[in-house]
Structures are given as C-alpha cells and as structure tokens.
Amino acid sequence: MSYDGMPATYHIDLPDRMDQQSDIRNQYDADIRHIVGTFNRYLSKKYPASHYQNLDWRVIKAMIWVESGHKRSAWRFRPMQIGNIGDPGLQAVLHLKKTRLKNGKVHIQSEGAELIIPPEYTANLTWKNKEKIRHDPQLNIQAGVAYLLMRHAKFGYRTVVDFDEKDYKITVKFGDNINKIAAANGTTVNILKQFNPQINIQHLQAGLLLKYKKAKIRKTVLGWYSMNFLSITKKYNAEGDRRYMKKLKYAYTEINRQ
Incomplete structure (x- = not known):
C-alpha cells in the first residue's frame, strides 16, 4: 500500500501541534507495530490470491496523531476514536449490521469483520467487550486497524473446496437436477461442472455417475482497494x-522525519 508524502514545510494545526519535544507521542509505537504486523501476516497468508499489500504501521501512528493527539484525554484510552457515540465503525467490527426488513423485523448480519480479524484478536473484538474497546488503548487500536482494512477489502463469494482431498461419486436419480444434487451432497454447481465436463448438466439422465468434491460457496476477500490518504479519509474519517x-499527510511526513 503506497502513500504520497507531503513537503515538510506544509504546516497544519494538528491536535497537539506536533510538539517534537513530547516523547509521549511515541507511546504506542510498539503496540502499533505489533498489531499491524499481526494483521499483515494473517491477511497475506490467508488470502494469497488477493494481492494484499502490507499496511504501513506509520500510517496508523499518523491516524492516531490526527484522531486524538497526546494532549487530549482520548489519547489515554481511545487513540483511534473508534467507538465514539454515533460512530458506526465499532458496530461494523463487532460483526453487526442492522437492516430493517419490509415486514418490520430487524435483520442482523456480518459486514465481513470475521474475514479480516486475526485469530489472536477474535476474543478481544466481541460485542461483550464493546465498552472495554472504548477504554483500552490497545484494543481500540486493534479495532481501528480492523475497521480500516475492512473498508478497503473487496468482499465477494467463491467456491471453497474442503481439505479432505477425497473424491466422491453420486448416481443421478429420476427427477434430480444439478442444484438439488449439489445441495444434497455438500458441494456446488461449479464443482459438479468442473469434475464432469463431458456431461450436459441441463439434461441429466437417471443412472449417470457424477464425480465431485465437497465444497461450499463462502464469503471471502477477493482483493483490496488501493489505500492512500484520500481513501483513508473517505473510508475511515467519512x-x-x-x-x-x-x-x-503532514503527520505521516513528520513521523518519517523522526
């Protein structure tokens, strides 16, 4: 992920005015490095085909400088400002998206956080811990990084084959169709097509033998939107x-000058 720098002569009034004499501004460096490194290792390994590019930990540090600033009380417990009243970010990270249906009922669904959060942090980032996330700086950074990456992920659906490496066979019965066979045998239409290219699946005949593997269609990360200062502003700061x-931009440039 690439980030455009900014001339050091450009000055903007940040929350703490970028006081270079204040060591407390570097208080979370070790935490940020560890948290970002954990996300980078997990996502690059879990989604090798998605072309994930490592997140620069200094971007998160710059975001914290802008979001809180060491002279504000939020610096001590909510450095990334996720979890503020009215902020949808924490709700998204905690897997909850509420949609009111036409019949008046409320449907709750995931926004994909479970596909982004590393196993090390799944126990931390739960609805049960929502208040703790608002008051624990390390958990707040974990949630903030998760939300930033969620907003840059391209979610979609893909056929995922089970890892048992076993081939299965099924005999077509009278009245069967390809969708019915897939649903009844724990596989997908795409897998049946792939393993039986010689058969016209639109006109299956009773007695035909079909090969397949166990598979499911699952939500996954197909790719990533380019991350830059503009995208962070739109997707995180809204x-x-x-x-x-x-x-x-200014904060990131100042951090690189240290």
Whole structure:
C-alpha cells in the first residue's frame, strides 16, 4: 500500500501541534507495530490470491496523531476514536449490521469483520467487550486497524473446496437436477461442472455417475482497494474533519522525519 508524502514545510494545526519535544507521542509505537504486523501476516497468508499489500504501521501512528493527539484525554484510552457515540465503525467490527426488513423485523448480519480479524484478536473484538474497546488503548487500536482494512477489502463469494482431498461419486436419480444434487451432497454447481465436463448438466439422465468434491460457496476477500490518504479519509474519517487528509499527510511526513 503506497502513500504520497507531503513537503515538510506544509504546516497544519494538528491536535497537539506536533510538539517534537513530547516523547509521549511515541507511546504506542510498539503496540502499533505489533498489531499491524499481526494483521499483515494473517491477511497475506490467508488470502494469497488477493494481492494484499502490507499496511504501513506509520500510517496508523499518523491516524492516531490526527484522531486524538497526546494532549487530549482520548489519547489515554481511545487513540483511534473508534467507538465514539454515533460512530458506526465499532458496530461494523463487532460483526453487526442492522437492516430493517419490509415486514418490520430487524435483520442482523456480518459486514465481513470475521474475514479480516486475526485469530489472536477474535476474543478481544466481541460485542461483550464493546465498552472495554472504548477504554483500552490497545484494543481500540486493534479495532481501528480492523475497521480500516475492512473498508478497503473487496468482499465477494467463491467456491471453497474442503481439505479432505477425497473424491466422491453420486448416481443421478429420476427427477434430480444439478442444484438439488449439489445441495444434497455438500458441494456446488461449479464443482459438479468442473469434475464432469463431458456431461450436459441441463439434461441429466437417471443412472449417470457424477464425480465431485465437497465444497461450499463462502464469503471471502477477493482483493483490496488501493489505500492512500484520500481513501483513508473517505473510508475511515467519512464525513468528519474536512482537513483530515491534509493533517494525515503532514503527520505521516513528520513521523518519517523522526
């Protein structure tokens, strides 16, 4: 993930005015490095075909400088500001998206957080811990990084083959169709087509022998939107500070000068 720098002469009024004498501004460096490294290792290994590019930990540090600043009380417990009242970010990370259906009922579904969060953090980032995430800086950073990456992920659906490496066979019965066979045998239409290219699946005849593997269609990460200062501003800051991108650029440049 690439980030455009900004001339060091550009000055913008950040929450703490970038006081270079304040060591507390570097308080979370070790935490940020560890958390970002954990996400990078997990996502690059889990989705090798998605072309994941490692997140730069200094971007998260710059975001924290802009979001909180060491002179604000939020610095001590909510450095990434995720979990503020009215902020949808934490709700998304905690796997909850509420949609009101036409019949008046509320449907709750995941926004894909479970596909982004490393196993090391799944026990931390739960609805049960929502208040703790608002007051524990390390958990707040974990949630903030998760939300940032969620908003840059391209979610989609893909056929995933089970790892048992076993081939199965099924004999077509009278009245069967390809969808019925797939559902009844724990596989997918695509897998049946792939393993039986010589058969016209639209006109299956009773007695035909079909080969297949166990498989499911699952939600996954197909790719990633390019991450830059503009995308972070739109996807993380949303309609907040209009000068967010300029502040972020300046903070990132100052961090690189240290």
